[in-house]
Amino acid sequence: MIFMPQKKIENMVGQKAELDDYIGQFLNNRYLIRDLIGKGGMGRVYLAEDTAKGGMPIAIKILSLSLANQQMSQRFAREIFIGAQLGRKSKHIVRILSYGVTEDKTPYYVMEYLQGKNLKQILKIQPLTISKFLEICNQICLGLQCAHQGISLKGEIYPIVHRDIKPENIFLSEDSKEREIVKILDFGIAKFLTERSGMTLTDSFIGSLPYCSPEHMEGRKLLDVRSDIYSLGVLMFEMLTGKHPFQTKSNSFGTWYQAHRFQMPPTLEEVNPQVKVPQVLEKLLMSCLAKEVSDRPQNINQILEDLEKVNSQINDVLLNNSSDILKVSLPVKLVPATFLSEQECLQKNWPKNKPIAPIGFPHLLQTPQRPIPTFWAMLPKQEIAKFLNKVHSTEFISKINVYPMLLWVTVLYDAQPSMTKWLPYFLDLKDNKGQNIARSLAEVGYYHLLFFPLEEPNRCSHVTTLSLTANQRQQLVDWLDISQRTNELILSNQAKNLLKTEYEKLKLDILQKLAADHKAEKEGLKTWMDKFLEMFFKLLSRS
Numbered sequence: 001m002i003f004m005p006q007k008k009i010e011n012m013v014g015q016k017a018e019l020d021d022y023i024g025q026f027l028n029n030r031y032l033i034r035d036l037i038g039k040g041g042m043g044r045v046y047l048a049e050d051t052a053k054g055g056m057p058i059a060i061k062i063l064s065l066s067l068a069n070q071q072m073s074q075r076f077a078r079e080i081f082i083g084a085q086l087g088r089k090s091k092h093i094v095r096i097l098s099y100g101v102t103e104d105k106t107p108y109y110v111m112e113y114l115q116g117k118n119l120k121q122i123l124k125i126q127p128l129t130i131s132k133f134l135e136i137c138n139q140i141c142l143g144l145q146c147a148h149q150g151i152s153l154k155g156e157i158y159p160i161v162h163r164d165i166k167p168e169n170i171f172l173s174e175d176s177k178e179r180e181i182v183k184i185l186d187f188g189i190a191k192f193l194t195e196r197s198g199m200t201l202t203d204s205f206i207g208s209l210p211y212c213s214p215e216h217m218e219g220r221k222l223l224d225v226r227s228d229i230y231s232l233g234v235l236m237f238e239m240l241t242g243k244h245p246f247q248t249k250s251n252s253f254g255t256w257y258q259a260h261r262f263q264m265p266p267t268l269e270e271v272n273p274q275v276k277v278p279q280v281l282e283k284l285l286m287s288c289l290a291k292e293v294s295d296r297p298q299n300i301n302q303i304l305e306d307l308e309k310v311n312s313q314i315n316d317v318l319l320n321n322s323s324d325i326l327k328v329s330l331p332v333k334l335v336p337a338t339f340l341s342e343q344e345c346l347q348k349n350w351p352k353n354k355p356i357a358p359i360g361f362p363h364l365l366q367t368p369q370r371p372i373p374t375f376w377a378m379l380p381k382q383e384i385a386k387f388l389n390k391v392h393s394t395e396f397i398s399k400i401n402v403y404p405m406l407l408w409v410t411v412l413y414d415a416q417p418s419m420t421k422w423l424p425y426f427l428d429l430k431d432n433k434g435q436n437i438a439r440s441l442a443e444v445g446y447y448h449l450l451f452f453p454l455e456e457p458n459r460c461s462h463v464t465t466l467s468l469t470a471n472q473r474q475q476l477v478d479w480l481d482i483s484q485r486t487n488e489l490i491l492s493n494q495a496k497n498l499l500k501t502e503y504e505k506l507k508l509d510i511l512q513k514l515a516a517d518h519k520a521e522k523e524g525l526k527t528w529m530d531k532f533l534e535m536f537f538k539l540l541s542r543s
Contacts, residue, residue, distance in 0.1 A: 022046060022062065027108060028100050031060060040168065042186065047113065058097065061186075062108040076107045082160060083109075083187045085151045092143030094171070094183045114183060116174060117474070119239070120167035125473045126445060127242035130277060134311050137236060139182035140170060141307065144232070145300040147187060148225040161223050162187055163216065165231035166208040167238070209256040210244055211235065214291055217257045225300065226293045232303070233288025233296075237265070241272040245289060265289045281310045345448050345463040350378065356457045360423040362408070362437050365448075373440045373447040375410055376460075377423055381453040384462060387412035387421055392449070392466050395510060396475060397502050403495035404429035404483035406438065406476075407503055410449060410466065411510060420511060424503065426496055429483035441468060442476035 022033045023046070031048045032055075038045035043063040049055040080099040087095035099109040119136070122128075128136065150159040162169075162184065169185045209217075213230035216223055237245040245266065246259040268275045268282060284306045290296045297303050345365075354361070360377040397407040405428050412421040427434040441447060451462040468476075490498070 020044075022102075026051075027060065027102060028098075031058065031110060033060065048110075050110075057113040059111045059113045060108055061111065062102065062106055065107075066105040073101075073107075080109050082151060082153070082158075086147055086160060086187055087112075089151070090143050090146035092139050092182055092184060093146065093187060094185050114171055114173040116172045116180075118168050118185075119170040119172065119235075121474070121477075122172065122470075123167055123238060123242060125442070125470055125477065127272070127275070128239045130240075130310075130314065133236070133239050134307060134314075135180075136170070136172070136182055136239070138304065138307055140165075140184065140232065140235075141300050141304050143182070143184040144225075144228055145304065147184075148228070148300055159225060160187065161225060162228050162231075163223065164208060164211075165228055165235060166211040167235065168208075170235070209251065209253065210246075212256070212260060213293075214257070214261040215293060217253070217260060224293075226296045226298065229288050229296050229300070229303070230290075233285055236285055236288065237268070237271075240277065240285075241268055241275055243271050245271070261291060278310050278313045280306055280313070284310075342448070342463040342465075345374070345450050346460050348376075348450060348460045350376070350452050350457050350459075356454070358454060360410070360425060362425055362427075362447075364436060364440055370444070371436070371440055373437055373444060374450055375423065375425070375447055376450045376452065377410075378452045378454055378457060379421070381455050381461075383421060384451045384453060386414060386419065388451070388462055388464065392464065393510065393513075394447075394466050394468060394472065395506070396472060397499055397506065398475075398479055399495065399498055399502065400429075400479050400482050400486070402489045402498070403492070404479075404486060404488070405492070405495045405499065406434075406479065407499040409503065409510075413511070422507075426499070428492065429480060430488075430492075435480065435483075438476050438480055442473045442480070445473055 020036050022044075023035060025033050027033065027048075030050065030052050032051055033046045033048045035047045036044060037047050037059070043061050046060045046062065048058050048060045050058050077099070080096060083093075084096040086093045094114070095112040097110045097112065099107070101107050144162065144165075147160040147162065150157040152158075164186060165184075171183045171185055173181055173183055211231045211234045213223075213227040216227050234245060237243075246256075246263050248255045248259050265286065268277060268285070284297075284303065288296055288303070297306075348365075350356075356378070358378055358380070360375060362373060362375050364371040365374050366372075393411040393413065395409040395411065397409065398405070400406075405426060408425050408427055410423040412423070413419075427438055429435055429438060446465055446467045449464045449466055450460045451464075452459075453461050488495075
């Protein structure tokens, strides 16, 4: 399995990998290090092969210190032993396979190699939906519950506190059945790194300041599970709102300590007015963020119980027991709240430097908040009327490993009679314009489609808004990142021809998907009507 998404593709395109003393080296005459795939304050993570198991991919974390004495070596071995036991007990904790030291006495440990993304990468795109939040939180809590229940060591049970719960240490992978599974990384490593002798509090402090509990920052030796619960509270707040509960003017130790110890957390709605959650969830978050240890949930079991209550409340929305009236809603497409109103778009004029012809092009419109991506299309009046309220879809096609270019396709579809309008456009990620449009699409998550009639071309006649999926937004972020580090293997015109060929191959798949979506929407509307009629006749029979 894969520990982190492999960012580097330089070897695929002939570019030299980042210089690193460990790349190409063997550890313990067994593990061949292939590439650097992650780094942070605690060390570096490498992709490697286990030559004793036929080159099986594994991940190796090499810590950022040397084992100065026998006592430190014993502590390291103890923490790795604990981490390995936890990984065997819970599928929500990354599995540790082995450990050792390099020739220069630097400790390392070997882990399963996971494919997916960490929570920080996911939250960069957008906050989580309530259902996704509950799914991820439940799995995090199950992993923490296993650790907090403890492991047996020399006949005694030792509860394990993580000490560094943060988005980077929560990894979303897939199991053998392609179900998403959450894994917690780096158990015990923060504790090991803080146990170095002869260090002051700020010298020896290991942890991520935005997520640390007040007692952790005060250097209390006997942290218990409620310290992890505080960090989990910060994480949950960020998962729902997309923002941290505390605002600081600097990233210093002292500033963060003042925030964690004395700043009162705002409500979710104060930070993000669009976030609406059940009261029990809001109350749970605030209790996790309590300054005093005794005011927080005393164990993970309490949090799991509250999350189950929230889940039940959300699922129990069809029947209102007090009125016996069935609560149903139309299957609607959610249109995002935008910075630019449709009325403002309707005031836009067709550019004088563009021909009066059936063409389309992207354009960034400036607003006081940020640039908003739009796509301007000139079509005959009849076509605009035909496709205006029909199914719209957005597709991105790329061969980023040979040239940094995207084919952005807006598809207009009418099922009866079957008609499709394709609006393709090439975005070259080598130039600033292409980069800015792709970045804006990823960050904003939607674009306005402006229609200009060919017969009266000056003024925009109609506007619709298309949303991107979370996967599309993440793809755009990844492609932008890769485009900065790849060499072009072919010319720009060759890349366009390659993408056109791929585009023609995918057209049938796209049409089948649109037809399936249209059918599902019709069936959803029929289900709604059936429920409405059932409720209507039920009320008639009572009157």
